[in-house]
Amino acid sequence: MEGVRIARCSYRAVTILIALSEHTKYGDIDKEICSRFKELKAGCFELTYSLPEHPSCLLQSDMDVTLMLMCLSMLKISLVDLLVKDVVISNNEDSDLTASNQAASNHEASNRAATNHVASSSCMVENCAIDENEHLDNSGLHEGNKYLSQGWKEYISHEGQKFMGGVDEFRSKLRKYAVGMGFSFVYLSNDKVRVIAECSKKSSDGCKWRVCASLCRANGFFYIKTLNNVHSCTGNVHEQNSAMITSKMISSLLVDQIREKPSIKPIDIVKDVKQNYGLDISYYNAWQAKQMAKSEVHGDESLSYSHLARYRDALISTNSGSYCVVECDPNTSRFRRLFVCYGACVEGFRWCRPLLFIDETNLKSKYKGQLIGATGKNGNQGSFPFAFAIVDKENEENWRWFFENLAKVLTPQGRTVTFVIDHNKVVIEAISNRFPTFHLAFCLKNLKENLVSKYHCGYGKFFRDGICDLFMKCAYAPTEASFELSMRNLKDEGGAPAKTFLETFPEENWSYAYFKGNRYGEMHKNVYESFHSWISELYMMPICQKLEGIRIKHMVMMSERCREAEQWRSILCPEMEKTLKDMSMVGRHWNVSSSGDSVFEVHADVSVVVDLDNHFCSCHEWQLKGFPCAHALVAVQQSSGCVYDYIDDYFKVSHYRSSYASPICPVTDIKDAVYEGSEDVILPPGNGKGRPRTKKMKTSGEGPRAITCGQCGVVGRHNRKTCPENS
Structure with a gap:
């Protein structure tokens, strides 16, 4: 009939056909949809339709219907797809949530539809399965996460669709479209100027889905030439681990993430893809995708x-x-x-x-x-x-x-x-x-770790910490006499492992008492x-x-x-100025006796000698850190000098x-x-x-820990069972 067009309305697993004329109003379409889809009520759904380069046009009023019919007439299109989407309405906190994933597209709708019942004004194709959720308690159901992959369902929509990124963009969006819609395809032709793909179930189920796109040499864009976007194969449940998911496809999702965080781990990529896209990928795919994304962002x-x-x-x-x-x-x-x-x-x-x-x-x-x-x-x-x-x-x-x-x-x-x-x-x-x-x-931290490794966990944490404390006393001992005393205590307490360890390290490289240079307190x-x-x-x-x-x-x-x-x-500098002020407050109650122009005796808990001209204090902190200690600051104040000069x-x-x-x-x-x-x-x-x-790599001293043989008592790399004395 001239002037009459067909609207193919899809909702969940059901598709109906509605005849449109120049006198059709929005209320007519709304009423027809509500009468055919018994679970729908006026105001609880929205309608969208697709035009070339505009896949989601809203249909909300009589003016929208008039404009849609005018566009269809100018484009000479006789069949238009209407998508029915649920609108969640909640009157109170305990109201049921509408169970919808907003996935009622042409592909999913036609997977389990049969187009056999056509009436003069409309034709309805119903799924024989009954929605059992209508008769169950839905209080535990939730609407579900809004995955980023849901937008992929609109990547392939109509003939004449343009892809400004050329064949690479088309291939990428085609694969994502297949993942989003839950089907797989095979290439019949796949080169830089033409791509033809058809449903992988064509041979088994006779599915007619097919797309053909080619290159426009004038501008380098890719255009869809022919598209049969209706599947006649057996419906598929949306697969989280689809065979269409490749490392290259995942890499296109990681570009921005790799640019911001190059050190992201593959296991984190697996989790992010699962959380944000609802897809399962292997560790290897994540690793390979990361390498591809790195190459795209930073080059080969x-x-x-x-x-x-x-x-x-x-x-x-x-x-x-x-x-x-x-x-x-x-x-x-x-x-x-x-x-x-x-x-x-x-x-x-x-x-x-x-x-x-x-x-x-x-x-x-x-x-x-x-x-x-x-x-x-x-x-x-x-x-x-x-x-x-x-x-x-x-x-x-x-x-x-x-x-x-x-x-x-x-x-x-x-x-x-x-x-x-x-x-x-x-x-x-x-x-x-x-x-x-x-x-x-x-570095004392490194030496301390090496020393602790000589004592296995069986010695206990208290003993090992005690050995470390004795070692640190040796390192910070201000004089040779105090160093020798601390060393004797360490060797007596630590035994053979400590003696063997200390023989490896010359004292002049780690102890303050024997160090000939100035390390400014940096240990x-x-x-x-x-x-x-x-x-x-x-x-x-x-x-x-x-x-x-x-x-x-x-x-x-x-x-x-x-x-x-x-x-x-x-x-x-601010940090040192703060240190100076803190140190100045420590000795405000100390008494100071002058012995000469620059030599003073500071009566603290223990009396110490300070020589300002030689930057010396008998507590040795000034010499160790290269910064005046509290004793020196008190002596400077006593001499009426300027502390910054020292x-x-x-x-x-x-x-x-x-x-x-x-x-x-x-x-x-x-x-x-x-x-x-x-x-x-x-x-x-x-x-x-x-x-x-x-x-x-392990540094010297970080080798295998020493073992004390229970048979001969020698520290080495053998135990009671392998002791040479057994032979």
Whole structure:
């Protein structure tokens, strides 16, 4: 009939056909739907229909119906799909919730429909199954989560639909549409200019669903040419673990998440996809999807190594005074190591204490490797990153190479620096050979952990903690006499394991009494650990993006601290000014006796001697920390002197400002820049297989714990059963 069109209305598993004429009103459609769907009432549902490029047009009034009919007439469309969606209405807290997932689309509606009953004005196709929920208590039912995948059901809607992203966008949306609608398809043709897909149940159930899309060469867009969006196959329950879910599809969901949090774990991806999309994916799919998303966000890891030479030259040209070295294997051109020290850090370290914390961290990127860092400490007790290196593996040669390059930026400053390290024979030898006059201090935390490992859990926590306390007394003993006394107590209490342990570590490297340099009270490597956590989010990135991320962090930190320091009005840095005030309050009730112009006796709980000219206090705290103790401050007040004259300049605001006065400059985008430097070709290292190492190598002293044999009483690596005396 001319002027008559058919509206195909779908609700849950039922579809009805309604005839539309130019005189049809919204009330007519509403009344017909309510009469056919007995469970629906006027006002508790909404209608939407689809037009080319507009898949969700609202139908709410007579004007909407008139406009819809005009559009259908102009587009010469005789069949329109109406989607009936529930609207949740709640009058009180105990009212029943409408059980609907808003999934009444063409595909799901026609999965279990039979189009056999057609009347003159309407035709109704009913599902023979009875909704048992209508006769049950629905008080325990809930509407369900609104998964992000519900929007996928509208990705494929009509002929002429446009995909501006070309074939990649079409394939991605087609796969998500299939997952959202709960079916699978197979490709009949799949290339860059044409894609044809049909339902995978065509051979078994004769399903007619089919889509054909092709490329428009004029604009590069993909258009759906033909679409039969009605399934005649057996209906499927929506599968959480669909065969259509691939790693590539999941990777498209992770791009923004990877950009914000590159270190996200695959197990967390599995949970997020389940929570947000209602889909089950395997750990492997999550891991593979993460790698794909990383490649899309940060670029290919292997290609990133080819930009290293350009990045090196760009960094040196934009940041004067910077030192950057990249080395690769001369035979294979594979990357081996690089060293970076920004010119601003070289200049800024001159105004920091001559103290560097050395450590290494395993990288977690595809090609693994280690990051070695040298971190100082500023006058406000904060970290001052000085230099770092990325090497293909931790070995003696790379450690030696690191300190050789470190010497090139440290030696010109003419200062004697104290290195704080873990006890590692390779590192000790490399430092001793390159810096024979520098001082070497072992991290007490590392030594304490090694000592505790010599005593198994059977000794009990109380005993092990007691051994640690005795060891710390040895480390902090101010004089050689007090050190020897504490050592005797430790050996007597700790027995053979403690004696064997202490023979490994020279006293001058870990005890205050014998240490020849100045470690400013820094007995641990906490500063480097803060630097490690500061840049840990960059460890998963390709190497050039990793380097650029570290540079940006340095640049922002230098700039922020420079601006912050300009606001300070005190002589000392805020942290040290607070320490000074706290220390000044401690000895206000102490009496002070003068012995000369600069020598005083402070009568505290125990009388101590203070020599202001030599920065000496018999409590040894001034010498240990490099900052006046409470006794010294009381003596300064007694002498009517200025307390700031007895405080090292490294703790003053003037030095702090100078340490951050030189900025780190931006580096131009090396991908887009015209490169005129050397044509060095650098390949990725040959260690990209397997999972990256997440645990660092054990340092000296961290080997297997000693065992005391019950047969012979010897401390070693045998027990009563394997004792040599048994033979």
